[in-house]
Amino acid sequence: MHGEYKMPGGKLVVVDLTLHDGRFAGVRLSGDFFLEPDAALPAINAALEGQPIAIDDATLGTAIDAALPAGTTMYGISSAAIVVALRRALHEGAPA
Amino acid sequence: MSRSDWRDHDWQLIHAAPQSPLLHMALDEALLDAVGAGRRQPTVRLWEWASPAVVIGRFQSLRNEVDGDAAQRHGIEVVRRISGGGAMFIEPGNTITYSIYAPLSMVEGLSFQESYALMDSWVLEALRELGIEAWYQPLNDLASAAGKIGGAAQTRRGGALLHHVTMAYDIDAAKMLDVLRIGREKLSDKGTASAAKRVDPLRSQTGLPRAAVVERMLATFRRLHGLADDRLRDDELAQAQALVEDKFGTYAWIADVP
Numbered sequence: 395m396h397g398e399y400k401m402p403g404g405k406l407v408v409v410d411l412t413l414h415d416g417r418f419a420g421v422r423l424s425g426d427f428f429l430e431p432d433a434a435l436p437a438i439n440a441a442l443e444g445q446p447i448a449i450d451d452a453t454l455g456t457a458i459d460a461a462l463p464a465g466t467t468m469y470g471i472s473s474a475a476i477v478v479a480l481r482r483a484l485h486e487g488a489p490a
Numbered sequence: 491m492s493r494s495d496w497r498d499h500d501w502q503l504i505h506a507a508p509q510s511p512l513l514h515m516a517l518d519e520a521l522l523d524a525v526g527a528g529r530r531q532p533t534v535r536l537w538e539w540a541s542p543a544v545v546i547g548r549f550q551s552l553r554n555e556v557d558g559d560a561a562q563r564h565g566i567e568v569v570r571r572i573s574g575g576g577a578m579f580i581e582p583g584n585t586i587t588y589s590i591y592a593p594l595s596m597v598e599g600l601s602f603q604e605s606y607a608l609m610d611s612w613v614l615e616a617l618r619e620l621g622i623e624a625w626y627q628p629l630n631d632l633a634s635a636a637g638k639i640g641g642a643a644q645t646r647r648g649g650a651l652l653h654h655v656t657m658a659y660d661i662d663a664a665k666m667l668d669v670l671r672i673g674r675e676k677l678s679d680k681g682t683a684s685a686a687k688r689v690d691p692l693r694s695q696t697g698l699p700r701a702a703v704v705e706r707m708l709a710t711f712r713r714l715h716g717l718a719d720d721r722l723r724d725d726e727l728a729q730a731q732a733l734v735e736d737k738f739g740t741y742a743w744i745a746d747v748p
Binding site: 396426428430 | 547548549550551554572573574575576577602628629630643644645646747748
């Protein structure tokens with residue numbers, strides 16, 4: 395599944411994933427945003443991996459924020475925007 | 491700590507003969523580290539391209555951004571850079587690309603937007619002198635009334651900031667759209683319906699040869715901030731070549747975001 399979200403005033407945020415036993419699997423965040431350090435990207439993917447499909451947006455956002463390495467900076471992307479892209483992937487369900 | 495100004499630094503220019511796309515990626519990392527570690531004075535590097543390339547941003551999906559078959563058909567190499575931002579379509583002579591390796595002290599206390607605006611300010615002045623009214627358009631574009639001129643990207647590491655910019659001098663928009671996958675979502679908050687219309691190149695706006703535009707740009711930087719002619723050192727080139735072997739040329743890096 396593939397979801398894209400152009401954050402207003404920000405950049406393109408893309409999430410690809412599949413579902414496995416009601417949980418997110420193979421979560422991959424990508425886009426033309428700015429994120430430092432770049433180790434934040436796999437940290438975000440790992441924070442989303444295995445989360446139950448029934449999880450609410452606020453809890454997901456908190457999970458992303460908690461996984462970010464200390465001192466992470468985001469420009470053109472936010473945890474809320476990542477959640478929107480993920481929801482679009484789930485709802486629109488276009489193949490990756 | 492008080493913020494430093496352009497004139498507080500002894501700016502160096504590197505403008506070498508055409509180099510491969512992979513070497514350009516590696517030189518950005520090597521020179522950023524050199525300035526960050528204090529081994530090199532703050533530097534401006536003007537890129538000359540030896541071959542065509544698509545340069546994707548640090549976090550872009552290789553598969554989502556590039557039509558690999560089309561790239562191969564056109565003989566276009568796909569490389570990944572160290573900064574975020576979007577894909578650039580490069581053909582030798584069709585873009586003006588440069589990097590600024592600045593001490594972090596120059597952007598101390600500035601927001602990201604202020605930092606982009608500061609680093610773009612000299613080139614906007616240069617464009618004005620060439621008769622083009624252009625401005626920094628957040629988050630990271632250079633725009634004119636006729637359309638987008640270019641895009642910037644920044645990354646920070648150690649004690650240094652990399653600010654690099656690619657401006658379209660001339661562009662084969664059809665080929666670009668053949669190779670890049672520019673989705674509808676990306677264009678959703680832009681004012682134009684057609685991706686081809688998003689870029690308005692410098693050639694049509696200045697009527698000048700590319701080399702003349704580059705010369706005028708560097709003259710403006712020199713006048714505003716001072717700029718001494720320098721060259722790539724042997725150890726810097728060797729380090730960049732090693733980075734091509736060990737990092738930038740590897741599939742693991744290019745497909746790091748598959």
